Amino acid sequence: MTIYLENARLIDPEAGTERQGNLILDGGVIALVDALSAPKGARVIDCGGKCLAPGIVDIGVKVGEPGERHKESFRSAGLAAAAGGVTTMIVRPDTDPALDTPEMLEFVTRRAASASPVRIRHMAALTKGRAGREMTEIGFLLDAGAVAFTDCDHVVTDTKVLSRALTYARSLGALVIGHPQDPGLSAGAAVTTGKFASLRGLPGVSPMAERMCLDRDLALVEMTGVRWHADQITCARSLPALERAKASGLDVTAGVSIHHLTLNDLDVGDYRTFFKVKPPLRDEQDRLAVVEAVASGLIDIISSMHTPQDEESKRLPYEDAASGAVALQTLLPAAMRLYQSGHIDLPQLFRALALNPAKRLGLPQGRLAEGAPADLVLFDPDAPFVLDRFTLRSKSKNTPFDGQRMEGKVLATFVGGQQVFGPDQEDAA
Amino acid sequence: MSFRARHLLGIEHLAPDEIRTILDLADQYVDLNRRTIKRTDALAGMTQINMFFENSTRTQSSFELAGKRLGADVMNMSVAQSSVKKGETLIDTALTLNAMHPDLLVVRHGASGAVNLLASKVNCAVLNAGDGRHEHPTQALLDALTIRRAKGRIHRLTVAICGDIAHSRVARSNLILLGKMENRVRLIGPPTLMPAGVAEFGCEVYDDMAAGLQDADVVMMLRLQKERMDGGFIPSEREYFHRFGLDAEKLAHAKPDAIVMHPGPMNRGVEIDGTIADDINRSVIQEQVEMGVAVRMACMDLLARNLRAERGRAALETMV
Numbered sequence: 210m211t212i213y214l215e216n217a218r219l220i221d222p223e224a225g226t227e228r229q230g231n232l233i234l235d236g237g238v239i240a241l242v243d244a245l246s247a248p249k250g251a252r253v254i255d256c257g258g259k260c261l262a263p264g265i266v267d268i269g270v271k272v273g274e275p276g277e278r279h280k281e282s283f284r285s286a287g288l289a290a291a292a293g294g295v296t297t298m299i300v301r302p303d304t305d306p307a308l309d310t311p312e313m314l315e316f317v318t319r320r321a322a323s324a325s326p327v328r329i330r331h332m333a334a335l336t337k338g339r340a341g342r343e344m345t346e347i348g349f350l351l352d353a354g355a356v357a358f359t360d361c362d363h364v365v366t367d368t369k370v371l372s373r374a375l376t377y378a379r380s381l382g383a384l385v386i387g388h389p390q391d392p393g394l395s396a397g398a399a400v401t402t403g404k405f406a407s408l409r410g411l412p413g414v415s416p417m418a419e420r421m422c423l424d425r426d427l428a429l430v431e432m433t434g435v436r437w438h439a440d441q442i443t444c445a446r447s448l449p450a451l452e453r454a455k456a457s458g459l460d461v462t463a464g465v466s467i468h469h470l471t472l473n474d475l476d477v478g479d480y481r482t483f484f485k486v487k488p489p490l491r492d493e494q495d496r497l498a499v500v501e502a503v504a505s506g507l508i509d510i511i512s513s514m515h516t517p518q519d520e521e522s523k524r525l526p527y528e529d530a531a532s533g534a535v536a537l538q539t540l541l542p543a544a545m546r547l548y549q550s551g552h553i554d555l556p557q558l559f560r561a562l563a564l565n566p567a568k569r570l571g572l573p574q575g576r577l578a579e580g581a582p583a584d585l586v587l588f589d590p591d592a593p594f595v596l597d598r599f600t601l602r603s604k605s606k607n608t609p610f611d612g613q614r615m616e617g618k619v620l621a622t623f624v625g626g627q628q629v630f631g632p633d634q635e636d637a638a
Numbered sequence: 639m640s641f642r643a644r645h646l647l648g649i650e651h652l653a654p655d656e657i658r659t660i661l662d663l664a665d666q667y668v669d670l671n672r673r674t675i676k677r678t679d680a681l682a683g684m685t686q687i688n689m690f691f692e693n694s695t696r697t698q699s700s701f702e703l704a705g706k707r708l709g710a711d712v713m714n715m716s717v718a719q720s721s722v723k724k725g726e727t728l729i730d731t732a733l734t735l736n737a738m739h740p741d742l743l744v745v746r747h748g749a750s751g752a753v754n755l756l757a758s759k760v761n762c763a764v765l766n767a768g769d770g771r772h773e774h775p776t777q778a779l780l781d782a783l784t785i786r787r788a789k790g791r792i793h794r795l796t797v798a799i800c801g802d803i804a805h806s807r808v809a810r811s812n813l814i815l816l817g818k819m820e821n822r823v824r825l826i827g828p829p830t831l832m833p834a835g836v837a838e839f840g841c842e843v844y845d846d847m848a849a850g851l852q853d854a855d856v857v858m859m860l861r862l863q864k865e866r867m868d869g870g871f872i873p874s875e876r877e878y879f880h881r882f883g884l885d886a887e888k889l890a891h892a893k894p895d896a897i898v899m900h901p902g903p904m905n906r907g908v909e910i911d912g913t914i915a916d917d918i919n920r921s922v923i924q925e926q927v928e929m930g931v932a933v934r935m936a937c938m939d940l941l942a943r944n945l946r947a948e949r950g951r952a953a954l955e956t957m958v
Contacts, residue, residue: 402834408650410750410772410810413834480751524729526749528770 211235212626213247214254217587220262221577222559232261234583237625242579256587259620262559263575264296264327264584265540266566268464269386269440270515271533272298272329273604274317276305280605281517283317286537287325289602291630293538294586294619295513297328297574299566302339303361309334309345311353318354326629327622328584330570332357335374335385341365344374347383356570359386359440362487364422366392368429375433384436384570387426389447390488394418399528400489401474409480411527416444416491423447427454430461438569439463442508443491445498452507462569463507465499466514467536467543472496472609482523482530483609486514503561504553510569511561513540517605535603539610545590545617555590583626592618641940644948645757645764648773649814657815661783661792664929664936668783671707671932680939681710684741689715689731690767691747696902697767697777700927701744704934708942710742728752732759741945742938745769763941768807777901778811780933782819784926785856788897793820798851798892800826801860801882801909804833804871808901809860813839826850827882830871847882851891858899859884859910875908885911889920897922 212234219230219242233241233248247253267290273280290298300321302308308317314331321329333355337343340363347358358378364387365371378385398414400406406413423439427450430437442451442463454461468486473493477484484490491499502508516533523530536543544562547553559575567575574584598611621631640655649657670676686705690698698714705712717731728747735743736759743764745753750770757764768774786792797816803809803825813836816823823841825832837843844850851857862878872878884898898914898921906912915921 404835404838407810407833407836407839410770410807412771415834480754524755526728526747526752526755526770528749528751 210626211240211248211251212254212623213244213251214256214261214587215247216258217256217261218258219577220260220555220559222263222556222564223576223578225556227260227555229258234623234626237583239577239579239581239583242577254621259587259589260555261585261587262555263563263577263581264586264622264624265294265562266297266299266570266572266574267295267513267515267537267540268299268510268566268570269301269512270298270537271301271303271517273517274304274320280519281603283321283324283329285602285604286515287327287329289535289537290325290327291622291624292602292619294541294588294622295327295537296584296586296622296624297330297567297572298325298537299356299570300329300331301361302332302334302359303363307334307339309337309339311346311349314350314353314355327624330354330356330572332359332386334358335360336365336370339363341367341370344370344377347374347378348381351381351383356572357384357386357438359388362388362390364388364390364392368425372429372433375429375435375437379433379435382436384438386438386440388440389419389423389426389442391418391422394421395488398489399485400477401491403474403492405474405477409477414489416446416495419444419488420446420450423450427459427461430454430459434460436460441466441469441488441514442502443469443488443499444495448498448502448507455507462509462565464510464512465503465508466512467540468514468534468609469496470500470503470511471543471546476609477527480527481609482525482527483534483607483611485527485530485532486516486534487532500547500552503547504557509561509565511544511558512566513537517603518607519605523607533607535601535605535608537603538601539596539608539615541586541588541619542596542615542617543610545615548590549616583623585623586619587621588617588619590617592616594618642944643941644944646775646937646941647754647757647764647766649775649778649811649818650773652818654818657779657782657818660779660933660936660940661786663939664779664783664932667932667935668929671928676707677709678707679709681705681708681742681942684710684942685739686710686712686742686744686938687715687735687738687740688712688744688767689717689735689746691717691745691752692768694746694768696927697746700930701767701934704931704938705742707931708935708938710938728756729759732756736760736762742941763945765937765941770807771805771810772807773811774807775811776930776934776937777808778815779937780926780929781812781858781899781901782815783929783933784899784922785897787925787929788922789855795855796822796824796853797856797858798824798826798854799858799860800847800850800884802831802862803827803836803860804831805863806860812858813841817841824850824854828872828878847888848891851888854892854896856899857884857889857892857896861901861903862905862909879908883907883909883911884914886914889914896920899923899926901926
C-alpha cells in the first residue's frame with residue numbers, strides 16, 4: 210500500500226536537519242521525500258506537525274529466547290519495540306544456551322521473523338558458550354546472518370584467545386563488540402565506588418575497571434586491525450583513550466545505554482533494584498561527560514541495553530538482585546530528556562539512535578532518504594505522561610522510569626512501509 | 639519525646655535530638671537493669687520476633703533479654719543462610735510473619751538493604767540488628783551511650799575507628815552517628831580495607847596507627863571480618879597485628895584517659911592485644927555489652943510507643 214505522510218517535521222540525521230515536509234512510502238521503501246501531493250489511491254496520514262524520523266536501530270537487545278522466554282519472547286519484545294519506535298532490534302547472544310552455532314542462529318532467525326512485528330537481526334557469540342576458550346564458527350555464523358560477534362558481559366580474559374578471535378574476525382570483515390569492564394576489578398560489584406556505595410554498604414567497582422579493559426581491547430584492536438565496537442562507555446576516564454584510538458585511524462566505535470545517559474548512581478536511593486544495571490550507574494560528572502561525548506560524536510550509538518528480568522529476579526536484596534532494565538519502550542521518551550535539556554538536538558539524537566548503528570552494522574536503515582527502507586517513527590517530543598510500568602508491552606516490567614514524569618510519545622511506527630504501531634492500530638502486529 | 643520513626647533501620651535518618659532521646663531513655667534502663675527486679679511492662683501484650691538470618695549469639699541474646707525485660711512475648715527465629723539466598727524466601731518469610739501479627743521485628747541479614755526490603759513488606763515496627771555492610775544502628779547507639787557515660791558528653795571528642803572499615807556496618811553507623819553529634823572522627827586502617835570516597839563523610843583517613851591515634855579520646859577497634867574477605871586484603875594476620883593491632887605502644891599515642899572499645903567478638907592478637915582488652919582502666923568493652931541491653935530496650939520502647947500511637951490514630955479514623 211502507498212502511504213502519504215503529510216505535514217510532518219522531518220528529522221534527517223544524515224543531513225543533520227529538521228524541516229516541515231511530506232513523505233511517500235511505497236514498496237517498502239521511502240519513495241519520495243518532500244512530495245507535494247498524495248499519489249492517487251494512497252492512504253493519507255496527517256502527521257499534525259509532529260516529528261517523523263528514521264526508526265530506531267537498537268543495538269544490544271536481550272530477548273529471552275532460548276532459555277528465558279518467561280522474561281521476554283520475540284513476540285513481546287517486538288510489540289514493545291514497535292510501541293517504542295524501534296524498528297530494528299539487534300539481539301544479543303547472551304541467551305541460555307548462548308547463541309553460538311549457525312544452526313541455532315537459523316532457528317532463532319525463523320522464530321523471530323514469524324513472531325515480531327519489527328525487524329530482528331542477531332549477534333552471535335564470539336567464543337563457544339561465551340566461555341572465552343574457543344572461537345565460534347565466525348564464517349558460518351556470518352553466512353547465517355550474524356551482524357556482529359560478542360560475548361556480552363562475559364569478558365574474554367585470555368588475551369591469546371581474544372587476539373586470535375579478533376584476527377580471525379578481521380579476515381572476514383566481521384564486527385566484534387566488546388564490553389569494556391575488567392572482570393577481576395568488577396567482580397561482585399553492585400554499584401560504582403564512592404560515597405554512595407560506602408553509605409549503602411554495597412560492593413562497588415571503580416570506573417577504572419572500564420578504562421583498564423578499554424585500554425586492553427584497544428591495544429588488541431591496534432594489533433589485529435579488527436572492526437570493533439565498545440558496547441557501553443560510561444565514564445569520563447574512558448573518553449581520552451577512545452578519542453586517541455579514533456584519531457589514530459582504528460576502526461572503532463562506541464555506544465552507551467540510555468540509562469547511563471539519563472540516570473546516576475544516586476538514583477539507586479534506598480536499594481531500588483530496578484536501577485541495578487551493568488555496568489552500574491555512574492556519578493553525575495561521568496553522566497554529563499558521556500552526554501557531551503554523544504553530542505560531539507565521540508560516542509556514536511545510544512542503545513536501550515534492554516535486559517528483561519522478572520519480578521522474582523529483582524525482588525531481592527540489592528546485591529543479590531539481577532542486573533538490567535527493560536527499555537525498548539522507554540528509550541525514546543528517556544532520550545527526549547537529553548533533547549529537552551538542550552544537550553542534543555533531534556537530528557544528532559537520531560544519528561546516535563538510528564543512522565550510526567545501521568551504518569556500523571552495514572544495514573540500509575536509519576536514513577530519511579529516497580530508496581531507504583520505510584522504517585519510520587512518528588512521535589511528539591513534547592507530549593507529557595507519567596510512566597506506569599504495567600502498561601509496558603514487555604513481559605518483564607523492570608524499568609527504572611516507573612512512576613516518573615516523561616516527555617515524548619510514539620504516535621506511530623512503520624516497518625517496511627507497514628504501520629506496526631499507532632492509534633488506529635494499537636495491536637497492528 | 640523526640641523520636642518519630644516507624645522503624646529503626648539505620649542512623650542515617652535519625653536527627654541528633656532523636657539520638658539524644660534514645661540515649662536519655664537508655665540511661666534510665668541502665669538503672670533498671672542494675673536493680674534486683676529488672677522488669678517493666680512497656681511492651682506488655684506485644685510480640686517481638688527476633689529473626690536472624692546470620693548467626694549472632696551475642697546480639698540476639700541482647701535483644702531477647704531487652705524484650706523480656708520490657709514484658710514482651712519474645713520469639714527467636716534463626717533462619718539458615720542457605721535458604722534465604724533465594725530472595726523469595728525472604729519476602730515470603732516476611733509475609734508469613736506478618737500474618738502472625740508481630741509488633742516488633744528484629745532482623746539481622748547478610749545483605750545490605752535486606753532489612754529495608756523486609757520493612758517495606760510488613761505492618762509492624764522493624765529494628766535493624768545489622769544488614770550486610772550497611773548499618774548496625776543499635777551498636778552505634780550503645781557505643782554512643784558508653785562514650786557519653788565514660789566521657790560525660792557525646793560531642794567534640796576525637797574518636798579513632800580502627801581496622802576493617804570496609805566490611806564493617808558498625809563503623810558505618812558509628813561514623814554517621816558521631817558525625818551528626820559533631821565529633822572529630824578518624825578512620826585508621828590499611829587502604830585495602832578502607833571504602834572508597836569515605837573521606838567525603840567529613841572524617842580523616844589514616845593508614846598509620848600512630849598518627850591516627852594521636853590525642854584521641856576514644857579508640858574504637860573493629861573485628862577483622864575474615865569471613866567477608868574473598869581476596870587478599872592483608873598479607874597476613876601477624877603483619878596486620880604489627881601495623882594495626884592495638885597494643886600498649888600504639889595506645890600511648892592517644893590521650894592518657896582514652897577509652898578502648900570493641901564491638902566483639904574479639905580476635906585477640908589480631909586486632910587487639912589481650913592485655914589491653916582486659917585492662918579495666920582503659921577498656922570499656924564489658925560496659926558496651928551492658929549498654930547494649932539498655933539501648934535496645936530504649937529503642938524498642940520508643941518504637942512501641944510510636945506503633946501504639948499510629949494504631950490509635952488509625953482506630954480513630956475508622957470510628958470517624
